[in-house]
Amino acid sequence: MRRAKIICTIGPASRDPETFRRLVDAGMDAVRVNFSHSSHEDAAQTIELAREVSRDLGTPLAVLADLQGPKIRVGVLPGPVPISNGEIYVFEALHDADAGTTAGAIPITYPDLASELEAGDRLLFDDGRIAFSVEGMDGNRVTARARTDGTLLSRKGLNLPGKALQVPSLTDKDRADLAFALEQRVDYIALSFVRRAADVSALRELVDDDGVLIIAKIEKEQAVRNLVEILALADGVMVARGDLGVELDFEEVPIVQKRVLRLSQESVSIGITATQMLESMTASTRPTRAEVSDVANALLDGTDVVMLSGETAVGEYPVEAVEAMDRVARRIENESGFLEDPSDIGAPTVRSGVHRTVPGAIAGAATEATHRLGAPFLITLTTSGFTARLLAAQRPRVPILAVTDNSRTYRQLALAWGVVPIHHDEPVGYDGMLARARSYAFEHGLAEPGRHCVVTAGLPFDVPGTTNYMRVETL
DSSP states (O other), rough: OOOSEEEOSTTTOOSHHHHHHHHHHHHHOOOEEEEOOHHHHHHHHHHHHHHHHHHTTTOEEEEEEEESSSSSBBBSSSEEEEETTEEEEEEEEOOSSOOOTTTOEESSSTTTTTOOOTTTEEEEEETEEEEEEEEETTTEEEEEEOOSSSEEOOEEEEEEETTOOOSSSSSSHHHHHHHHHHHHTEEEEEEOOOOHHHHHHHHHHHHSSSSEEEEEOOOOOHHHHTHHHHHHHHHHHEEEEEHHHHSSSSGHHHHHHHHHHHHHHHOOOOEEEEESGGGGGOOOOOOOHHHHHHHHHHHTTTTTTEEEEHHHOSSSOOHHHHHHHHHHHHHHSSSSTTTTTGGTTTSSSSOGGGGHHHHHHHHHHHHHHHHHTSSSOOOEEEESSHHHHHHHHTOOOOOEEEESSSSSHHHGGSSSTTEEEEEEEEEOHHHHHHHHHHHHHHHHTTTOOOOOOOOOOOSSSSSSOOOOEEEEEEE
């Protein structure tokens, strides 16, 4: 089985039921609803389709709702604006994104732009393709000199590298999208443009005790500086390399990626690598060699999840992109020695924090016992899914069969590295849940009767986070 998991962004190219089912067959483990582009109507259609296909195929599919966040953009232009290197241009900060501007000025959708800039600051548009340096400010207007040629279009994003803006972490649109996502019982919420731990706390207060897991998107320089504090509060992190590669010098991104993924495993947070992984496959049936190496490197860095964006949302070959991602992941994971030394694939070598708790000790001991016994898999009986993720952070050489009676946990574990989620719809109890895991293993050819396996659980069963029990069973 493939250990790393695959998220697909769903859009016009993949929303029809036939293509969607083919994505699942190709290896999709979760769907991403991108609220930067999806209406509530489109999102509801995608979520319902995911639930329907999951029921029909008997396989878990997680749903990740990605909030747009406080993205600063160009307003509505009357037409494309040609940009000439060395020329002076005027930008006007708007309170209303659709309001008009003074003749000749380029509208920007952040009203406090001029007050937060200084001469010499950089303005980077369209993922850094068009650059300006600030010359001066006058009221709500900013004068800047072009440093590149290009064509500026409506709604293109603006990045201000190194600037700590006072923009709120959640916009009014985000709050409306969040309320909708919670009504739809999504499994994960991705928070865009996180800068500090307080941004995650603000979202946590809004979701209350809903049970949804929070993914903090690391795409700002401030987030990189505050990474440890963010990881302490988030359930996972996404290396969002698009905006991150604009906020930072591009040569810094691979180093940051490795650090984020290493620390995410040490804190038992889900690590997701995203953006431009197989981008050429939006228009090609085959990835470039560099893209294959990029995916492989992320897997070797220890990523739990790899994500496809435009490749599956608007690309011409969405199914082929998932198939390519699956092929690369399986080849890397099947490489001799890949799972022999966990430190080679990001598993924490310094056991700290949660790894020194009782659940952490149980997870470490269970993994070691499984390897010594040559057991074909690990079994964990879980309510919240945390123990399964804790076991996954140990990077065992065998699958983790996670039995849960919680339908949302069942879906959420679709994104846990090396975990096979198994839904148990009978009364909760050790014997019944173990029998469910045993029957699943026999049905899927994972083991034969008489083999040993290691089981972890928490007693009493109905208290999440109390993993305190390990036992060796004979199948």
